[in-house]
Amino acid sequence: xxxxxxxxxxxxxxxxxxxxxxxxxxxxxANLQDLLIYTIKGIxxxxxxxxHIDDITERVxxxxxxxxxxxxxxxNFDKVIFVEKIKKGLAIREEVKEALLKEGKNIENxxxxxxxxxxxxxxxxxxxxxSVGILSTENEDVRSLRELLIYGVKGMAAYAEHAYNLxxxxxxxxxxxxxxxxxxxxxxxxxxxxxxxxLECGKYGVDVMALLDKANTETYGNPExxxxxxxxxxxxxxxxxxxxxKDMEELLKQTEGTGVDVYTHSEMLPANYYPAFKKYEHFVGxxxxxxWKQNEEFESFNGPILMTTNCIVPPKESYKDRIYTTGxxxxxxxxxxxxxxxxxxxxFSEIIEHAKKCKSPVEIEKGEIVGGFAHNQVLALADKVVDxxxxxxxxxxxxxxxxxxxxxxxxxxxxxxxxxPKDTVILTAGCAKYKYNKLDLGDxxxxxxxLDAGQCNDSYSLAVIALKLKEVFGLNDINELPIxxxxxWYEQKAVIVxxxxxxxxxxNIHLGPTLPAFLSPNVAKVLVDNFGIAGIGSVxxxxxxxxxxx
Numbered sequence: 001x002x003x004x005x006x007x008x009x010x011x012x013x014x015x016x017x018x019x020x021x022x023x024x025x026x027x028x029x030a031n032l033q034d035l036l037i038y039t040i041k042g043i044x045x046x047x048x049x050x051x052h053i054d055d056i057t058e059r060v061x062x063x064x065x066x067x068x069x070x071x072x073x074x075x076n077f078d079k080v081i082f083v084e085k086i087k088k089g090l091a092i093r094e095e096v097k098e099a100l101l102k103e104g105k106n107i108e109n110x111x112x113x114x115x116x117x118x119x120x121x122x123x124x125x126x127x128x129x130x131s132v133g134i135l136s137t138e139n140e141d142v143r144s145l146r147e148l149l150i151y152g153v154k155g156m157a158a159y160a161e162h163a164y165n166l167x168x169x170x171x172x173x174x175x176x177x178x179x180x181x182x183x184x185x186x187x188x189x190x191x192x193x194x195x196x197x198x199l200e201c202g203k204y205g206v207d208v209m210a211l212l213d214k215a216n217t218e219t220y221g222n223p224e225x226x227x228x229x230x231x232x233x234x235x236x237x238x239x240x241x242x243x244x245x246k247d248m249e250e251l252l253k254q255t256e257g258t259g260v261d262v263y264t265h266s267e268m269l270p271a272n273y274y275p276a277f278k279k280y281e282h283f284v285g286x287x288x289x290x291x292w293k294q295n296e297e298f299e300s301f302n303g304p305i306l307m308t309t310n311c312i313v314p315p316k317e318s319y320k321d322r323i324y325t326t327g328x329x330x331x332x333x334x335x336x337x338x339x340x341x342x343x344x345x346x347x348f349s350e351i352i353e354h355a356k357k358c359k360s361p362v363e364i365e366k367g368e369i370v371g372g373f374a375h376n377q378v379l380a381l382a383d384k385v386v387d388x389x390x391x392x393x394x395x396x397x398x399x400x401x402x403x404x405x406x407x408x409x410x411x412x413x414x415x416x417x418x419x420x421p422k423d424t425v426i427l428t429a430g431c432a433k434y435k436y437n438k439l440d441l442g443d444x445x446x447x448x449x450x451l452d453a454g455q456c457n458d459s460y461s462l463a464v465i466a467l468k469l470k471e472v473f474g475l476n477d478i479n480e481l482p483i484x485x486x487x488x489w490y491e492q493k494a495v496i497v498x499x500x501x502x503x504x505x506x507x508n509i510h511l512g513p514t515l516p517a518f519l520s521p522n523v524a525k526v527l528v529d530n531f532g533i534a535g536i537g538s539v540x541x542x543x544x545x546x547x548x549x550x
Contacts (some may be wrong), residue, residue, distance in 0.1 A: 155496030202503030229285030403490030
């Protein structure tokens with residue numbers, strides 16, 4: 001065993017990757033990611049005692065958010081970047097430590113090794129990493145709860161970074177992240193205390209998703225019902241993938257008038273729904289499907305691809321020279337576009353000039369798909385939706401948010417969508433929608449049977465819609481609504497969405513295609529007993545269960 005990682009749904013054997021990640025992550029990168037998380041825990045132990053909102057706090061917060069985000073599945077595979085981040089993290093940790101000492105704070109009680117260790121070379125980092133990984137916590141249940149919390153915080157960091165890039169911050173959210181990470185070093189906490197912090201993470205999960213929703217909608221307008229073109233034009237193009245809307249905005253501005261078209265891919269599809277982006281005539285539409293198909297779709301696109309966040313598949317040599325990363329994303333051997341400096345936009349000139357030399361994309365499909373059903377748009381249709389429910393035209397809503405992935409067992413979600421009764425509606429967000437968003441499932445009185453709220457980041461919209469329906473129908477409990485939750489998960493942003501739903505009181509959520517490998521039997525039992533968490537079965541049996549036919 002040269003590494004151990006089980007943070008995503010595709011963990012080998014549903015137990016853990018031990019030599020190379022199914023995602024393509026090499027063992028040395030995996031171990032350095034573990035060491036970066038360990039370093040951030042040490043920073044957190046000091047930073048929770050630093051009470052000022054100043055330049056030090058801002059640097060600490062930004063480092064923690066970016067560092068966590070860079071370790072989520074499929075975000076960054078570049079070993080050099082992780083070495084640099086660990087060195088920077090150690091320097092930041094010492095800066096906070098010195099600031100506390102200058103204030104006369106007693107820090108002698110901070111004795112955990114993550115707050116004390118200090119090495120400087122790659123060889124020393126690699127040796128240190130061997131002793132600080134996931135399996136260094138011997139008790140299986142304690143390990144499970146600590147990792148569940150860490151993965152929830154990683155998901156929070158992803159949402160916090162997108163909001164930060166648009167100028168929206170909430171120090172309380174990052175303060176909790178520090179508290180949560182510090183708690184994973186405390187061997188005196190009871191299981192009940194750890195469960196309490198995990199559930200508290202859900203509360204801040206709601207807060208960070210609300211913050212990002214505010215950042216996106218106040219900056220770019222509320223998403224609108226939109227027909228998105230999935231064909232191609234005749235100009236050369238740039239394909240933008242990932243989740244960061246600030247990158248989307250700056251790329252559109254810089255490509256205007258250049259003769260280069262812009263297309264979205266995978267989780268960037270919902271950018272098509274925002275009013276602010278619709279004014280760009282060279283914004284053609286969406287190309288391709290979910291992230292895991294990029295090996296074939298990036299090949300046929302012909303032009304350069306900008307990866308703004310996670311969801312990178314190790315590229316083929318045939319198109320590797322056309323991949324560009326930015327933000328927390330990275331891959332060894334591909335060009336990285338630097339962060340903004342002094343509030344100025346990123347410089348996308350290199351990728352634009354590259355695009356001009358490329359052929360136009362090969363068309364892989366034609367037509368349109370409809371989306372833009374975020375909470376503001378759905379609530380504008382509230383009367384129509386409520387009338388459809390009261391008349392019996394809509395019997396039940398199915399929240400099928402979450403992630404797509406490579407496993408063939410995920411075809412369950414396509415089959416499930418096809419088999420649902422015609423008087424049901426799917427509420428979705430995230431790339432899970434690619435399993436059914438191009439099916440002809442029809443509508444109910446003009447209401448499409450697939451309502452796409454946007455990215456996984458926009459799962460908050462689904463919670464807002466549910467809470468509004470609860471209010472409209474005068475219900476005391478969100479679980480009394482005719483809504484079932486059948487969610488596909490893949491990585492850590494899905495973990496924070498799950499914890500947020502639990503905080504909101506949602507019960508009987510079904511997760512698939514497998515339950516997380518990081519849930520020990522006892523921790524899984526806590527979730528089952530208290531919240532009704534369950535896996536998936538056959539399509540036929542599950543539909544009968546959800547529709548109350550059993």
